[in-house]
Amino acid sequence: MDLTIFRAEPDDAAALHELAAATFPLACPPGAPRQAIDDFIAANFTEQKFVGYLTDPVRDLFLAVVDGEAVGYTMLIAAEPTDADVLAAISSRPTAELSKFYLLPGHHGAGVAAELMAATIGAARDRGAASAWLGVNNENARANRFYEKHGFVTVGTKHFRLGDRDEDDFVRELRL
Numbered sequence: 297m298d299l300t301i302f303r304a305e306p307d308d309a310a311a312l313h314e315l316a317a318a319t320f321p322l323a324c325p326p327g328a329p330r331q332a333i334d335d336f337i338a339a340n341f342t343e344q345k346f347v348g349y350l351t352d353p354v355r356d357l358f359l360a361v362v363d364g365e366a367v368g369y370t371m372l373i374a375a376e377p378t379d380a381d382v383l384a385a386i387s388s389r390p391t392a393e394l395s396k397f398y399l400l401p402g403h404h405g406a407g408v409a410a411e412l413m414a415a416t417i418g419a420a421r422d423r424g425a426a427s428a429w430l431g432v433n434n435e436n437a438r439a440n441r442f443y444e445k446h447g448f449v450t451v452g453t454k455h456f457r458l459g460d461r462d463e464d465d466f467v468r469e470l471r472l
Contacts, residue, residue: 297363301360302359303356303359304357306347308346312357312369313343313345315400318400319398320333320341322398322401324433325433325435328461332458349371355371355372355374356374357370358412360403362408367399367400368400368412370397370398372392373395374392374420375392376391382431382452385451385469390424390425392419392425392427393429421472425472427469427471428470429448429451430448430468431456431468433456433465444468450467453466
């Protein structure tokens with residue numbers, strides 16, 4: 297396996313869009329309406345949105361490529377949280393949000409996610425963050441096990457709006 301992890305650039309927006317469209321549904325809770333998932337992807341994961349994310353100075357996006365194929369990505373946001381529940385839960389400041397962490401299913405368990413996590417957490421440290429935090433659906437057992445394995449502890453809860461439903465997320469924090 298030839299794995300490369302690199303900081304994504306605006307030219308990578310199409311690959312990020314394709315990955316997001318393929319992987320976001322995997323993180324959604326069972327029973328989430330497919331239309332709500334599709335609408336969220338259409339509103340948040342277009343190529344144009346990714347160009348905006350990639351040119352935003354508070355964001356770092358990393359792309360994982362295996363044997364020439366884009367297989368995963370992360371997005372780090374180096375800014376204080378705006379959600380009141382997250383603000384109350386996070387104890388170490390300054391903090392950075394691990395906003396996106398997605399990997400195609402065929403690459404789970406192969407070490408790609410660990411390398412992608414290391415690059416992203418390294419970027420948080422480089423930005424001077426004392427912690428990194430994320431929100432993860434409380435029903436996503438696989439993701440919760442992965443984040444726990446990488447030192448993220450549950451420090452609170454928050455809601456994530458998907459369509460007309462509020463989904464319940466754990467807030468997890470990693471002290472750096």
